[in-house]
Every structure is written in C-alpha cells, then in structure tokens.
Amino acid sequence: MNLTLHIWRQENTTAEGRFSTYRVEEISPDMSFLEMLDVLNERLINKGEVPVEFEHDCREGICGTCSLMINGVPHGPEKGTTTCQLHMRKFKDGDEITIEPWRAKAFPVLKDLVVDRSAFDRIIQKGGYISANTGNAPDGNAIPIPKPDSDWAFEAAACIGCGACVAACKNASASLFVAAKVTHLGLLPQGQPERYLRVTAMVEQMDQEGFGSCTNTYDCEGACPKQISVRNIARMNRDYLKAKIMGN
Amino acid sequence: MIGIFRSTILTKIAMALSGLIWIGFSIAHLSGHFLLFAGQEAYNAYGQGLKDLGPLLWLGRIIFIISFLLHSFSGILLLSRNKEARPVQYKAKKPIVSTPQSRMMALTGILLFTFMVYHLAHFTWGVVHAEYSHLTYTLSDGREVHDVYTMVIGSYQNVFVCLAYVLFMLGFGIHLSHAIASVVQTLGFNHPMYNSLVKKVANGLSTIIILGYISIPASVMLGVLKLTGGH
Structure with a gap:
C-alpha cells in the first residue's frame, strides 16, 4: 500500500505546530498502524530527519498509552480498538491519513503527537x-x-x-x-x-x-x-x- | 448558591431542572392555546381567566423567568468553559455516534431566545404586527375582554408570520429532541432496562409538542381556523 500522511509536528509545548506531509510506500496491510509509523520513522532517520514522536507501550491494546487522532476519530476507524491494534488493512491503497494529537487544554502537546496526560x-x-x-x-x-x-x-x-x-x-x-x-x-x-x-x-x-x-x-x-x-x-x-x- | 456554578455537574443539573420547568411550560402553554379550536368565546374566556389569576399568574411568571435566567446563565457558563477546554481545534474531526441536534444545543438555544423576544413582542407587548393587538370582545356573560382570538388568527393570516412561527418551532423541536433524553441522563437515570423507553418517550413527546404548536398557524393557513368577526 502507498499512503499519504498529514502529521502534526510540534517542537515542544510552547512552539507553534504545523502539519507535514509524508509519503509512505510498500506498506503491508498486515502491519499495525504503529508499525506503519515505525517504518516512516526509520526512513526519516535514514534520511537524517527528526522522527515523528508518538506514544506506545504494550502494543496489545491494554495499556492505554497509544493516543492518535486518525482521520478525525480517536484510535482510528475500527470500533472498540486502540491505535496499536488497528491494522493497515482498514485503509485502502492511495488513502490520505490525517494524524493529530489529542486536543484539550488539560492535555498539552509535549512533542508532535505526544500529549501530557x-x-x-x-x-x-x-x-x-x-x-x-x-x-x-x-x-x-x-x-x-x-x-x-x-x-x-x-x-x-x-x-x-x-x-x-x-x-x-x-x-x-x-x-x-x-x-x-x-x-x-x-x-x-x-x-x-x-x-x-x-x-x-x-x-x-x-x-x-x-x-x-x-x-x-x-x-x-x-x-x-x-x-x-x-x-x-x-x-x-x-x-x-x-x-x-x-x-x- | 454561587458554589453550584463552580461545579460542571451541578451547573448541568441546574440547567436540566430549569429546562424541565420549561418543558412543562411548553406543554401547559400548548394545551391552553388548543382552545383556539373551541372557538372565539372559549379562547377569549381562557385569556381573561389567565389574567384574572392575578398574583398566581405573576408567581408562575416569576418561576418561568428565574428558570429562563438559570437555564441561559448555566448554558453560557458551560459553553464558555467548553470552548476554553479545547483551545486548538482538530483539522479533521468526525462525529462518531453523536446526533447533529445534540451538537447544536447552543445554536438552537440562541434561536429560541430570539423566538421568545419576538413572541413576547408580538402577543404580550403588542409591539410587532400590532394591527390586531388592541381589539375587544364581549363574552356571553357581558364582560368586555381583550380579543386574543382575533389577535392570534389575524396575525397568522400573514404568510410571513406564519412561516416564521413554523420555522422557529422546528428549531424548538431540534432543541427539545435532545433536551428531554438529556435531562434524564443528567439527573442520573440511565439503565439498559428503560433507556429505549426514555428515547421513545423523548422523541414522541417532542414530536407531539412541535406538531401541536405548528398545527395552530397551519390551521389558520389552511382555513380551519378563521376570523369570525367578533362582537
């Protein structure tokens, strides 16, 4: 699958954020959403760019650490599922995906997609x-x-x-x-x-x-x-x- | 008393209770005005009867004014708090299970406030569409009273007035369809055993109230209710 990602990038809590667009290619539909972001980050690191910060821990859907607003829905389009348990087969080749951090005054953005809960x-x-x-x-x-x-x-x-x-x-x-x-x-x-x-x-x-x-x-x-x-x-x-x- | 407004839950409960009083008012108000269908004599006698309540009428009015102030104050307070709670908006945000009417409560609330001012200016203060506002009628017992029947029907014969009332009532219906079920939840009642019943009662009651209100200007337009000339 080839996808276009619009990801919120923000240096720190006080810095002004903006959306950056990335192309990811040859993504397996069997990957989890976070694995897809891992692939993106590896490619960014290889190119000498700063990887996208996002939170994750157990990757089994039980810790509550992953927290991404995917196309306007928390944890993405699959009901009753955390971001880490969301698989890329829920998307189509050529999709554009907007990824934002949780937005709330009580959850200030620490960096990129990471918020302070x-x-x-x-x-x-x-x-x-x-x-x-x-x-x-x-x-x-x-x-x-x-x-x-x-x-x-x-x-x-x-x-x-x-x-x-x-x-x-x-x-x-x-x-x-x-x-x-x-x-x-x-x-x-x-x-x-x-x-x-x-x-x-x-x-x-x-x-x-x-x-x-x-x-x-x-x-x-x-x-x-x-x-x-x-x-x-x-x-x-x-x-x-x-x-x-x-x-x- | 002021402490109530420091808590979001207590403010919501104040909003729910004052809203409940207004739901009661809208049912009582509609029941009274259905007397239009009973004819000029019955309706004008009812209008005079309300006025004859004197201090009782004022007690009712004071309760409704306090409920109105409490409802609007709580609404504005919560709205400003809720706006502050999300200073940066999402670029993409999709509703998941929420209904449009539940997300439009503030908007339909403002619409209802506009309607109330217009409605009072029209029928209570007699400052808009005033051509039918100052007529009198002689009841069968000989008393000379305000001819509210001619005022209401005469006004609704104007197609724009009629249309304005129907549109305002549709806005009221949108507000009400979320409000009734919402009151039940806010006051702490939610159980799988009766949730579907609450939903049905809420939808049914708001539909009946709105159709009831719309039926009055609609009946004038369709010629079911017409001016009878008076005495």
Missing part, C-alpha cells in the same frame, strides 16, 4: 483507590457481590485511561474517564466507605484541570476502545449529587 493521574490521586488495607486476596465467594454489579464494575474497570473520551468529546470533557473510575470502585463493597468522598474529590479535580462539561452527545462512548458506557456518567452524576446533598 498527567491530569488523569492527578484525578486518580484524588480518590481512584481504596485506602483501607484489604490484605491478601480474599476467598472467591467470601464477599457476596450481585452478579450485575460485579459485571458492571468489571466493565468500568476496563478503562485504560487513554483519553480517547476527552479527544472525541466536542467539549474535551473527561466525564467518561472519571465516571468509569468512580463506578468501578463505587459498585464494590470495598469501595463503599469512601464512595462519596471519592466522587466529590475526583469530580472537583476534573473541573480544576480545565476539562469541559458533559453535554450528553456520547461521542466518548463511541470512541472508547473499551466501549465503556455513558451509563457510568449518569451514575457519577447521581453519586455526586447525593454527596453534595448529604455532605459527602
């Missing part, structure tokens, strides 16, 4: 944990949890914190991320004692980071590589309102 870490630091020492893993059936609750908690826990929800949202809102984290702990018995403190602290940190608000357009759910439901946002709203009325 520490805002998510700071939200987690506010309450995305259980502070009681729960000891060793308990016996499987020692703590009874209704099946629908454990399934829902598991679905929410699948969030890999990639930030595709923020990238897709027209308001750059982090509601789906925060809601998933709040729900995954708030549905389980171990998460109950800090349930309302957690939702208040995490939501307030989210607001402080400068993310936008949720306007229920649901593009976050459509973009999420783990297909996490906006149902979690409704639950977060409910818990947050309860916390405010009852004083945590």
